[in-house]
Amino acid sequence: MARDANDTTPITSRRELVAWLEAGEKNPSEPLLIGTEHEKIPFYAATHAPVPYEGGIRALLEGLQAAQGWSPICDRDALIGLYDETGGGAISLEPGGQFELSGAPLTDVHATKAECDAHFEALRPIAGSLGIRFLDLATSPKWSRAQTPVMPKQRYGIMSAYMPKVGGHGLDMMFRTATIQVNLDFTGESDMVRKLRVGLALQPIVTALFANSPFIDGKPAGVMSKRSQIWLDTDAARTGMLPFAFEEGMGFERYVDYALDVPMYFVKRGEVYHDVAGASFRDLLEGRLARLPGERATISDWANHLSTIFPEVRLKTYLEMRGADAGPRTHITALPALFAGLFYDAVALDAASELIKDWSAEDRANLRAEAPVRALETQIKGRSAREIALDILGFSRSGLQRRARLDAGGFDETIYLEPLETIAQEGRPLAAQRLESFHMRWGGSVEPAFEECVM
Template identity: 50%
Template sequence: MSSPSHVAETPITDRNELVATLASGEKPQAQWRIGTEHEKFGFRLDDLRPPTFDGDRGIEALLNGLTRFGWAPVQEDGRTIALLRDNASVTLEPAGQLELSGAAVETIHQTCVETGTHLNEVAQVAGELQLGFLGMGFQPKWTRDEMPWMPKGRYKIMREYMPKVGTLGLDMMTRTCTVQVNLDYATEADMVKKFRVSLALQPIATALFADSPFTEGKPNGYQSYRSHIWTDTDNDRTGMLDFVFEDGFGYERYVDYLLDVPMYFSYRDGKYHDASGQSFRDFMVGKLPVLPGQLPTLRDWSDHMTTAFPEVRLKKYLEMRGADAGPWSRLCALPAFWVGLLYDDAALDAAWDLVRDFSLVERNVLRDGVPKHGLKLPFRNGTVLDLSREALKIAVAGLKRRAARNADGQDESKFLEVLQEIVDSGLTPADRKLALFHGEWNGNIDPVFKDFAY
């Protein structure tokens, strides 16, 4: 989840300005970049509990400790709640999950180095504080009530609003972690094609990266419980966006969707104003109840775009949002998978051929079934594993044609080897953890914090 945006305070007076905001993201292929974001759970080494914000071993102490590496602190009400460095940021999710929002870089090699550098920096400071960090999709041990809350204004508003619109929204906020990648488009037509391909294949990423099979120390019956949580968080702002596949879809249709997503807040003069459930359309004509007579700014619109949570999200780029967080190797594999599919013309065509005849029902069957069944979900005459194998083959070929090599001459397809192992074995990360739980862990979840910590 984002901090307040830094877009100019330009008032919005016309819907076309909102459409133009999305169109302004268009870039020629030579300027396409890769932005990777990932979240992780902190825990205290002595009792495995999540660290609070305050205290000598708290999240704020960790953030302040990271400033030794050149990160500049960002404060809210006098407290450090984020860090900035070289077009990247470190931010906090509601229960203190630590997020790296990486810079926009040219290759997977660069994003992987960036991620590894960040994890090393965090490990140094966390070690001094007797903290550790774990990459999984869902908090495996602690209850919702045992999770701390971070002192950020937008989270207070969301915390109060979520129970009004779903039963799992507070779990989404406090007990989930994801990895996502943000990718560019050249034209509106290019955006539409990439949006459709990535939305149809998002359940494949969910299956390949499924790593949230435990709740409160016991198996929960899901491969990706994190993904399941989104099905009962807030249906006004989540889901598969079936209209993306309708004739005529483009920037205008997506703007209309966003205008119908209920607001959370408006950030003015350093303060969050609670606009939860109110209409951005009313805001556009000066009739927002919480700010009567005031018009939205481009910053309000930028903030509002971050409060829609579909499986793929359009801003000035496309965000792939379907994967559970995991270890360093999979944090590199997620951008590699999507770059391989979407940044090579032949791969994009092949991926579209793979999904173009999926019906609305089939797309939603995949979305609804994969969280529980993962790669084993039946689909047509096979399973999601068969579909994953085909998608991965296309992605590997796309990266090989990109031929972006490191100093050792290796192309980016090497980052997909971890996914190839999953496809070859038919075992997801969730399957492997469940086997450990029922085997050498003897039904005790605590070893996950040691065996899978960064």
């Protein structure tokens, strides 16, 4: 999320929280849009050192602001992002300096590709003048947490103090991981529930396909997706596979009740983020929050609170798919292609729903736990994640063919699935390929990653 919300409209009832989510429903006659977000870890090309805020990240932002004319996002005196006032994308910073493009809602993956290309075209000369490059790995392969810079965002200070109280790896998640996400529309409550269930069930398969974080602390991590494994020990109250989403009666109201039970991080008033970590949004709703007596919830409080909940699929006024590791530019377009084909074609969505219908909560939890370790070799109900990946890629390919969105060269969106199809056919995600390089060509060092695993 590039900017914290700033709508001070008071909320007076639980029903208004539900209505906020319902407002995301698209009319079936409207185009269903695709929003893609991707993070990348910056480093200095000459030294392979991380990039601090002052003199590094801030200079990147200032350079982009001058080049693109985007408006600044500030946290007090610190420039922490940019946004396009014409309705385009935004740039934001993750806690350790991970540089994120939050893409605009677009009509097809060809537009996503064009947006991504334009972003890197604008970024390249500015980063080059500063000696900065970007890893395409999903964990920083070398630096410890102590060596990782800290971005000057108030919300991250609050989160940093709270994370160690609720999990063993929350700080690693914040400072040392990167991801690709895709945001997708729904046309009503039943459509939302169906897509949420399919998305949740399939996120571990996505993790297996996109696994690309095999290193940490200068050595192999012992898993294919260290990023995904880190999330397993971050904060159980706000992460995971949402088993309640598969129960009878699931809908907007049930998600609101879940979100109300997730502890808060902060309340933003003006330019100040008040630390209320661990407090209940229910208390804020009723004006009895102990640390801010008399303050009542606003629309921005609700929007900001929902942005601090991190399940494998997150519901806002759209659905966020959150299971993929960061990766090369071909993966940035592969993820939206995969889900556009699955979610925006009725036949493909039917097939995906049928595929996962007999998976129990225990099956899904086991798949989630094993996918970071075994990737495409993970098993569920006698089948491998590789077999299931081939199935869903087939569903998606057919869905994209039926969508028939063509680029200027006459190609449809299936061209963006090709890297994933190769991975699934060979059974070797990027993590496996890069571990092979580590052992065979890199001489047991992660330093060559700073030459080969770059965008």
